[in-house]
Amino acid sequence: MDSSEKELIANLKSDGNRETAFKILVKTYQVRLYWHIRKIVMNHDDADDILQNVYIKVWKNVDSFREDSSLFTWLFRIATNESLSFLQQQKRHSLVSMNEISDYLAESLESDVYFEGDEIQKKLQLAIIQLPEKQRIVFNMKYFDEMKYEEMSDILKTSVGALKASFHFAVKKVEEFLKEERK
Amino acid sequence: MKKTEENIENQFGNRKKDQPFKVPEGYFETFAERLMVRIEEEEQPGKKRSLYFYLKPVLMMAASFAFVMLLVYVPIKKFFPSTGKAYLAQQSVNADSIDSISVIPATLISYFSEGQFLEAVSEMKELKSDTFSNDNLADFIAANYSDYDVIANN
Known part of the structure; x- marks a missing residue:
C-alpha cells in the first residue's frame, strides 16, 4: 500500500x-x-x-x-x-x-x-454465461481483464492453484460450447 | 491450456479488448454526483409516522360504512316513515303468549328421553298453576329422587 x-x-x-x-x-x-x-x-x-x-x-x-x-x-x-x-x-x-x-x-x-456487440461477440458472451458462477468470474478476470492470479486470489479468497484449475475448465467449456454452436 | 485459450482468441481475432458492452452517454461523468445524492437521501432520518397514518385505513373504512348507512337509512326514514314501524310491530311479540315449554333450551331437552321430558313438562304446568311452598318442594324431591341423588347433586 x-x-x-x-x-x-x-x-x-x-x-x-x-x-x-x-x-x-x-x-x-x-x-x-x-x-x-x-x-x-x-x-x-x-x-x-x-x-x-x-x-x-x-x-x-x-x-x-x-x-x-x-x-x-x-x-x-x-x-x-x-x-x-x-x-x-x-x-x-x-x-x-x-x-x-x-x-x-x-x-x-x-x-x-x-x-x-456483433453476433460473434454475443456468442462468446452466451458461452461465458453457461459457466458456473465462480468459473465465469475467474474467466472474465483472467481472459478480459488479464488480472494476475495473485490479485484474483486476494479478491476471491481462493488459492492460486484453484483459480488456475477454474480458468482451465472454464476455457475448455467455452471452447466446447462454441464448437457445438458451429455444428 | 494455453493452446485452448489461443483457439478462443483465434476465433474472435484479436478482439478480446473490444468492449461489446456500452454505457449511457456521460454515465461515468455523472456517477459520483448521483451517488452522493443517494447517500444524502439515505442518511436523512426517516420521517416519524403519525398515529393518523396507522389509523387511516380503519377510519376510511368506518367513514365508508357510515356513508353507505346514510345513503340507505335516510331515504327510507324520509320516504317510507311507516315501513320501519310496521315491520317492528309485526316482529314484536306478546311476552304473555310465550309458553314456558318454548323457552326451554334445546340443549337441556337433549339430556332427557322423550317420556321423561313429557312427564317433567306436565309437572311444571301443575307447579305453575298451584301455589308453591317449601313443603311442596320437599315432598316432590322425596317422591322423585333417592337420598343418593340429592347428595350427589349437591
Missing part, C-alpha cells in the same frame, strides 16, 4: 475530509468496478444499482476497513459479493434453478440496449 493510498484511507476515516476523499475514491475505481460488475450481471441497469450499493457500503463501513489488503482488493471483493448476492436474489425471487440463472443472464443480455 503506497503513501497516497494510506493518505486517502486516513482522509476517508476523518470527519473533515471524508466527502472529498470519497469522491476521489469513486472517480479512481468506478470504471474498473463497473466493468467487473457488468460482466457478472450483464445488464447496465443492474450493474448501475450494484455499483451504487458497493460505494454506499464503503461509505458506511470505511471505519471498519482493517487495511490488511489494498483498497482495490477490498472494493473488488465487495463488488463481487454484491453481484453474486444480486444473482442469488434473482434466483430466490423467480424460484429458478441454477441453469435458469444462465437463462436470466441470457435474457438480460438480449434485452440490454447497451449491448452493441
Whole structure:
C-alpha cells in the first residue's frame, strides 16, 4: 500500500475530509468496478444499482476497513459479493434453478440496449454465461481483464492453484460450447 | 491450456479488448454526483409516522360504512316513515303468549328421553298453576329422587 493510498484511507476515516476523499475514491475505481460488475450481471441497469450499493457500503463501513489488503482488493471483493448476492436474489425471487440463472443472464443480455456487440461477440458472451458462477468470474478476470492470479486470489479468497484449475475448465467449456454452436 | 485459450482468441481475432458492452452517454461523468445524492437521501432520518397514518385505513373504512348507512337509512326514514314501524310491530311479540315449554333450551331437552321430558313438562304446568311452598318442594324431591341423588347433586 503506497503513501497516497494510506493518505486517502486516513482522509476517508476523518470527519473533515471524508466527502472529498470519497469522491476521489469513486472517480479512481468506478470504471474498473463497473466493468467487473457488468460482466457478472450483464445488464447496465443492474450493474448501475450494484455499483451504487458497493460505494454506499464503503461509505458506511470505511471505519471498519482493517487495511490488511489494498483498497482495490477490498472494493473488488465487495463488488463481487454484491453481484453474486444480486444473482442469488434473482434466483430466490423467480424460484429458478441454477441453469435458469444462465437463462436470466441470457435474457438480460438480449434485452440490454447497451449491448452493441456483433453476433460473434454475443456468442462468446452466451458461452461465458453457461459457466458456473465462480468459473465465469475467474474467466472474465483472467481472459478480459488479464488480472494476475495473485490479485484474483486476494479478491476471491481462493488459492492460486484453484483459480488456475477454474480458468482451465472454464476455457475448455467455452471452447466446447462454441464448437457445438458451429455444428 | 494455453493452446485452448489461443483457439478462443483465434476465433474472435484479436478482439478480446473490444468492449461489446456500452454505457449511457456521460454515465461515468455523472456517477459520483448521483451517488452522493443517494447517500444524502439515505442518511436523512426517516420521517416519524403519525398515529393518523396507522389509523387511516380503519377510519376510511368506518367513514365508508357510515356513508353507505346514510345513503340507505335516510331515504327510507324520509320516504317510507311507516315501513320501519310496521315491520317492528309485526316482529314484536306478546311476552304473555310465550309458553314456558318454548323457552326451554334445546340443549337441556337433549339430556332427557322423550317420556321423561313429557312427564317433567306436565309437572311444571301443575307447579305453575298451584301455589308453591317449601313443603311442596320437599315432598316432590322425596317422591322423585333417592337420598343418593340429592347428595350427589349437591
